[in-house]
Amino acid sequence: MSITQHHLLDTYRARQLGEAAPPAPGAHDWQVMREIRDHRQFSAVVAGRPAHGRIRRTLGRWLHLRPRSTW
Template structure:
């Protein structure tokens, strides 16, 4: 069953029972991604690590270690 079919089934059941309709699939994806990012930044700060730029710094270290990286 696809996500759309499940959503339509859940919407139909909710309307039959007089309950609120569930949110459409993908509607809150950006909010969840932002909350996850904020949570990871908070955990980094509480652990005493920098909250921003860690991925770029790690990628730079990895690329500088490669012979083809154009040293």
């Protein structure tokens, strides 16, 4: 059963029982992503690591460690 079919079935059941319809699939995706980011930043601070710029710093290290080709 696809997500859309499951949502339609849940909406039908809610209507039959007189309950509120469930939110559409994907309605809260951005909120979940923000909460994951916030949790990762919090965990980094608690562990004593920098909370911002970790990815850019890591990519910079990788790029500088590679031997550059001579043209």
